[in-house]
Amino acid sequence: MAALINKLEHEGARAICSRHGNKPEALLEILHKTQQADSYLSDEALRTIADALNISRAEIHGVVSFYHDYRREAPADHIIRICRAEACQAVGSEALAAHAEEKWLTPTGGVSADRQIGLEAVYCLGNCALGPAAMVDGELHGRVTPERLETLVARRVDEAEGA
Amino acid sequence: MAGSVKIFIPCDAAAISVGADDVASSVVAEAARRNANIEIVRNGSRGMLWLEPLVEVETSKGRVAYGPVAAGDVAELFDAGFLEGGDHDLAHGITEEIPYFAKQERLTFARCGIIDPLSIGDYEKYGGLAGLREALKMAPAAIVDTVTKSGLRGRGGAGFPTGIKWKTTLAQQSDQKYICCNADEGDSGTFADRMLMEGDPFSLLEGMVIAGRATGATIGYIYIRSEYPHAIKTMHKAVEMFKAAGFLGGDIDGSDTRFEIDIRVGAGAYICGEETSMLESIEGKRGQIKVKPPIPAISGLFGKPTIVNNVLSLATTPVILAKGADHYKNFGMGRSLGTQPFQLAGDIARGGLVEKAFGVSLRILVEEFGGGTRSGKSVRAVQTGGPLGAYIPVSGFDVAMDYEALAQSGAMLGHGGVVVFNDTVDMAKQARFAMKFCEIESCGKCTPCRIGAVRGKETIDKIIAGEDRAKNLEILDDLCDLMTDASLCAMGGLTPMPVQSAIKHFPEDFGG
Ligand SMILES: Cc1cc2nc3c(=O)[nH]c(=O)nc-3n(C[C@H](O)[C@H](O)[C@H](O)COP(=O)(O)O)c2cc1C
Numbered sequence: 001m002a003a004l005i006n007k008l009e010h011e012g013a014r015a016i017c018s019r020h021g022n023k024p025e026a027l028l029e030i031l032h033k034t035q036q037a038d039s040y041l042s043d044e045a046l047r048t049i050a051d052a053l054n055i056s057r058a059e060i061h062g063v064v065s066f067y068h069d070y071r072r073e074a075p076a077d078h079i080i081r082i083c084r085a086e087a088c089q090a091v092g093s094e095a096l097a098a099h100a101e102e103k104w105l106t107p108t109g110g111v112s113a114d115r116q117i118g119l120e121a122v123y124c125l126g127n128c129a130l131g132p133a134a135m136v137d138g139e140l141h142g143r144v145t146p147e148r149l150e151t152l153v154a155r156r157v158d159e160a161e162g163a
Numbered sequence: 164m165a166g167s168v169k170i171f172i173p174c175d176a177a178a179i180s181v182g183a184d185d186v187a188s189s190v191v192a193e194a195a196r197r198n199a200n201i202e203i204v205r206n207g208s209r210g211m212l213w214l215e216p217l218v219e220v221e222t223s224k225g226r227v228a229y230g231p232v233a234a235g236d237v238a239e240l241f242d243a244g245f246l247e248g249g250d251h252d253l254a255h256g257i258t259e260e261i262p263y264f265a266k267q268e269r270l271t272f273a274r275c276g277i278i279d280p281l282s283i284g285d286y287e288k289y290g291g292l293a294g295l296r297e298a299l300k301m302a303p304a305a306i307v308d309t310v311t312k313s314g315l316r317g318r319g320g321a322g323f324p325t326g327i328k329w330k331t332t333l334a335q336q337s338d339q340k341y342i343c344c345n346a347d348e349g350d351s352g353t354f355a356d357r358m359l360m361e362g363d364p365f366s367l368l369e370g371m372v373i374a375g376r377a378t379g380a381t382i383g384y385i386y387i388r389s390e391y392p393h394a395i396k397t398m399h400k401a402v403e404m405f406k407a408a409g410f411l412g413g414d415i416d417g418s419d420t421r422f423e424i425d426i427r428v429g430a431g432a433y434i435c436g437e438e439t440s441m442l443e444s445i446e447g448k449r450g451q452i453k454v455k456p457p458i459p460a461i462s463g464l465f466g467k468p469t470i471v472n473n474v475l476s477l478a479t480t481p482v483i484l485a486k487g488a489d490h491y492k493n494f495g496m497g498r499s500l501g502t503q504p505f506q507l508a509g510d511i512a513r514g515g516l517v518e519k520a521f522g523v524s525l526r527i528l529v530e531e532f533g534g535g536t537r538s539g540k541s542v543r544a545v546q547t548g549g550p551l552g553a554y555i556p557v558s559g560f561d562v563a564m565d566y567e568a569l570a571q572s573g574a575m576l577g578h579g580g581v582v583v584f585n586d587t588v589d590m591a592k593q594a595r596f597a598m599k600f601c602e603i604e605s606c607g608k609c610t611p612c613r614i615g616a617v618r619g620k621e622t623i624d625k626i627i628a629g630e631d632r633a634k635n636l637e638i639l640d641d642l643c644d645l646m647t648d649a650s651l652c653a654m655g656g657l658t659p660m661p662v663q664s665a666i667k668h669f670p671e672d673f674g675g
Pocket residue numbers: 316317318319320321322323325345346347348349350433434435436437438439471472473474476477652653654
């Protein structure tokens with residue numbers, strides 16, 4: 001019994017809930033912080049959060065699936081999010097995305113075979129006068145050309161490997 | 164030794180996205196190498212985004228602008244004597260004399276780009292806190308009256324008179340009321356909320372305290388989209404500093420007013436910009452739309468009376484209280500009073516923020532301020548008002564940018580975004596994207612939107628493929644009418660606007 005409970009328990013998530021007073025209205029913040037720590041939301045984490053906040057697991061799944069930010073699976077090492085909204089479309093974001101899909105051999109929404117690069121679509125990063133805009137590992141970039149995107153990603157990969 | 168030279172390098176996300184941090188490091192290193200005594204201020208952006216990173220040097224004549232500066236240009240700038248405002252290819256003279264900036268009427272963005280965003284001293288020196296101090300001397304009803312008389316209308320999109328909304332909440336008897344600031348800014352082509360939060364965050368906080376005092380609310384939330392990490396960070400720091408300075412908490416500035424502010428971060432859902440969806444999200448739930456009535460001003464967050472206002476609406480109230488309703492309403496025309504921060508985006512040579520009195524023509528914005536396209540191609544269409552707004556052809560550019568005139572021409576102002584497309588744009592693809600965006604972002608509550616968007620996209624695919632065009636255009640038109648009439652909220656209700664305007668003004672792209 002104890003072993004079973006331990007397996008379902010996610011200590012990190014439990015602590016985050018407790019820091020938020022185990023309040024259901026803090027659910028989004030709790031999910032954000034748990035994901036920041038683990039890079040995705042595991043079954044154990046969701047179960048623990050449901051228990052700590054005293055809400056049903058169906059309710060939590062409803063919330064997690066509603067919002068685009070939450071992931072249920074471990075992401076790639078590096079995440080490229082290319083803005084695909086209108087203002088960036090007007091300056092070539094579709095061609096930029098097509099280039100990225102070819103370069104890293106993955107469709108948007110997928111990850112490269114070596115799981116190094118994940119490619120995502122995002123709809124507006126608030127950088128619409130300096131498009132195409134993209135985020136690489138959470139850092140915002142403007143006037144992104146295919147060449148610049150490759151340089152930016154290579155730099156992140158090198159930094160991670162050097163670390 | 165002479166005093167240090169002040170150098171301004173923006174910390175605005177757009178400026179950083181094109182290298183402002185690297186430029187700042189280079190300036191520090193180069194100054195050290197040359198033993199130059201400098202002080203760097205990380206200001207907000209002036210809004211002349213095509214010049215970012217825009218570096219300014221304080222001189223006896225005023226601040227001199229250089230841009231766009233790359234880290235590699237810095238040594239050369241020092242050689243050119245830029246610490247004394249020396250001339251260089253990247254120099255633009257005195258910042259405030261650059262026509263793009265000089266021709267604006269800045270009320271909401273009066274301080275943005277000028278001050279250190281996180282200096283309360285700077286904030287006060289440039290007119291901050293005057294509105295709040297005025298409000299603290301006034302009765303709540305008098306504050307509401309001033310805001311009503313100013314003509315201020317909600318800048319989030321719907322344009323509802325702010326004073327009337329406040330009056331409704333003031334009239335409610337309740338143990339708790341809330342002010343919720345909508346900083347979800349999901350519309351493509353808009354970034355004014357972000358710029359203000361990063362460049363002049365205290366003005367938003369001041370506006371929220373004024374709104375609290377005016378309506379009897381004591382708790383405020385700022386709901387910021389997760390795509391804005393810089394704004395989130397700045398607002399967190401600003402809240403702490405405002406509190407430490409005694410402008411949040413109890414007995415604000417020695418008065419009996421109390422107000423607290425908390426920040427909530429969205430999770431990537433466009434629909435959470437709609438007010439009922441945002442309130443659900445702040446409660447930690449799915450951002451599903453709720454049927455109105457009741458309106459939030461009567462029953463909102465946790466069932467309590469709640470003001471939902473856009474960042475710009477709230478941040479504009481301090482200047483209204485400080486300078487009076489008349490001063491504000493002297494700008495603008497008809498029922499669109501005051502100024503609107505327009506945002507020029509897409510394929511535009513001089514993209515950025517232009518705050519002008521309502522009534523300026525779209526042509527002046529795109530051609531005079533924007534300078535046409537960045538690519539050098541000719542302009543073909545503009546979309547105003549975000550992804551739910553209409554596409555306007557060049558022949559329609561003389562329309563006055565105000566709520567009524569735009570609505571009359573079948574378009575909308577929305578949050579003030581202006582997105583320029585060049586002559587390579589395929590309007591059938593843009594129409595398809597409008598439906599696809601609705602499909603992705605629909606909250607799923609009602610069928611006309613949830614199913615309609617999918618059908619709409621499929622039908623446009625058939626039109627693009629040349630399949631029975633006349634019939635499919637008719638089906639699409641009927642579908643659009645249904646979505647307009649039967650959707651529960653403006654997501655499904657306005658998606659037909661970009662679609663039908665594209666078909667109307669650019670039939671040749673639909674095989675017409
Ligand atoms: C689909 C949809 C998205 C919206 N997104 C935003 C938004 O991002 N920011 C905003 O202030 N208002 C947005 N609104 C409008 C809000 O519902 C609401 O009218 C507004 O926040 C009220 O503030 P205001 O009166 O100050 O404009 C949106 C509305 C709809 C239907």
